[in-house]
Amino acid sequence: xxxTPVALIVGVGEGLGFALGxxxxxxxxxxxxxxxxxxxxxxxxAEIRRDGGAAVAAPTDARREEEVLALFDELxxxxxxxxxxxxxxxxxxxxxxxxxxxxxxxxxxxxxxYGGFLxxxxxxxxxxxxxxxxxxxxxxxxxxxxxxxxxxFAAAKNGLRAxxxxxxxxxxxxxxxxxxxxxxxxxxxxxxxxxFPERAQGLGPEGMLAPDAIAELYxxxxxxxxxxxxxxxxLRPWAEKF
Numbered sequence: 001x002x003x004t005p006v007a008l009i010v011g012v013g014e015g016l017g018f019a020l021g022x023x024x025x026x027x028x029x030x031x032x033x034x035x036x037x038x039x040x041x042x043x044x045x046a047e048i049r050r051d052g053g054a055a056v057a058a059p060t061d062a063r064r065e066e067e068v069l070a071l072f073d074e075l076x077x078x079x080x081x082x083x084x085x086x087x088x089x090x091x092x093x094x095x096x097x098x099x100x101x102x103x104x105x106x107x108x109x110x111x112x113x114y115g116g117f118l119x120x121x122x123x124x125x126x127x128x129x130x131x132x133x134x135x136x137x138x139x140x141x142x143x144x145x146x147x148x149x150x151x152x153f154a155a156a157k158n159g160l161r162a163x164x165x166x167x168x169x170x171x172x173x174x175x176x177x178x179x180x181x182x183x184x185x186x187x188x189x190x191x192x193x194x195x196f197p198e199r200a201q202g203l204g205p206e207g208m209l210a211p212d213a214i215a216e217l218y219x220x221x222x223x224x225x226x227x228x229x230x231x232x233x234x235l236r237p238w239a240e241k242f
Contacts, residue, residue: 003080004054008071010034010062010119011089015189016138018044019211020086023219025053029084032075034058062089062115072122081130084222085123087116087160088138093152105152112156117163120178124167127176134222135171137164139182168231179221182234184242185209207239 007024011017012033021031025048033041033055041057048055056079060071075082090112093104120135127133141147143161146154161180168178186192186199188208193200200208214235221230236242 004028004030005083006030006032006075006080007084007086008032008034008058008075008082008123009086009088010060010071010115011087011138012041012044013189014040014044014191015187016183016211016214017088019215020088020218021045021048021055022051022053023212023215024084025051025055027219030054030056030079032056032058032071032079032082034060034062034071035089036061062087062119063110065118068115068118068122072126076126082123082126083132084134084136085119085127086136086138086218087119089115090138090140090153090156090160092150094149095152096149097151100151105155108152109156109159112153113159113163116160120163120167124171124176128171128174131175133175134177134179135164135167136178136218136221137161137180139164139180141182141184143180143182165231172229175226177221177224177226177229179230180232181214181218181221182232183209183214184234184236185240187211187214203237203239207237209235209237 007029009017009020012035021033025031033045038059045055045057060067091108093108123135139161140157142154142157164180171178186208188210
């Protein structure tokens with residue numbers, strides 16, 4: 001069996017998730033692309049394979065514990081050890097607090113925070129005995145502050161950051177690098193440009209975060225020497241106010 005190290009990315013769409021898959025594939029990893037849409041995942045994995053990389057589609061609902069356990073078990077038994085694990089899943093929701101349904105608040109939290117806990121725990125269970133590995137979490141501006149009408153999203157992202165911070169303090173001495181990346185700005189995707197055309201146009205050239213540039217930072221976090229590990233990095237384009 002080919003035991004090429006695996007880079008597992010949960011929350012793969014056309015933007016950052018796919019860029020992460022391409023970057024780690026270029027570095028020689030077998031990338032496992034995970035999300036709920038099997039058809040989209042297979043299309044993206046096929047594109048990576050056409051470019052000479054190794055990629056598999058791994059449809060998973062990160063909110064379901066049994067599916068997260070099965071994801072890690074199947075990847076490690078069929079493909080190789082998960083050396084890099086990236087949690088990029090999440091969903092946004094904007095509404096005044098008095099109009100925020102309880103079930104929507106819970107739904108956003110389950111994907112953004114609870115799923116990250118399940119993912120991080122299962123990655124740690126496999127990496128700690130081996131004494132190596134990298135676990136990366138995608139955060140947002142809401143990881144650091146709650147904006148008006150973003151209570152659900154802020155709760156999920158604040159919670160995920162706290163999980164990552166606790167894991168970093170616990171697992172660093174065990175040679176497992178845990179890092180959290182704050183994405184402070186709009187990621188440049190076709191969907192974002194279609195949804196917010198005026199804002200995208202107003203930001204100008206390189207005014208949005210390029211997915212490939214973000215992915216490069218994630219890869220550099222993985223290869224950092226352990227004498228100078230980063231826990232948290234925040235990324236924003238030159239035009240973003242902060």
